[in-house]
Amino acid sequence: MRHFAFIIVALSLAALACVTVLPPRPALEWDESPENIVIEAYIVGGMTPTNYHQNYIPEVRVFGGGRIVWVEWNNAQRTVLEGHLTKDEVRAVLEEFSSAGFFGWENFYEPEGIIYDAPTSTLRVNLLSISKSVSEYVEGAPAQYDVLWARVASGAGAVGAPYQPTTGYLVATPLNGTGMIITHSWPDEATGLTLSEVTAGRYVQGEALTAAWRIINENQYAVVESDGAQYFISLQIPGISYQTPP
Incomplete structure (x- = not known):
């Protein structure tokens, strides 16, 4: 009898050893409102200047209605693209x-x-049933992490067109004669605005927004001359930038 019980236990343990623990497979349903972020990929931290973080736009964001905004880099130059995915493509x-x-x-x-x-x-996914973030500091994530990153950060198959914001929060930080090399000149007359007027931050549109957007995309560390003074500038776009403007 004890021999029979031993066989039963041995078979049970063998069966348990064969069981594969499967990862969670949540329902792929999400909030489809246009402002909701369903998928995003971003890089933060490290030894980078403050104005880099202030100007940072995540590598990609997929919104609830299928809109996708992603970033392409050519050395220090940034191109922000916008496209659209169908619901089936998002799924x-x-x-x-x-x-x-x-x-x-x-x-x-x-x-x-x-x-x-x-x-x-960090890769982040927001579903109705779960929000899940996976972050990697240098290395260690599963190999598929890089595959998924490349998939979404390249636009996930969407056709992209240059993104042009309609409003942005502009801040100019005076450099106070540090002797840094000027990389850009601010169009004081064309914008009707000098950078001394936005040291406390201000929402801008029109020519001022266009100028700031062009400069930041060309060089996020730009030293900008305006009315004889030098500045760093940061431009945050509501719903697009990593840091939410006030």
């Missing part, structure tokens, strides 16, 4: 995340050794 991208096991991954990955002052990348 297909989410299915790729789910099939890769994304919803069962750890929230944070890092190397075994100590590495200082590196940036952290």
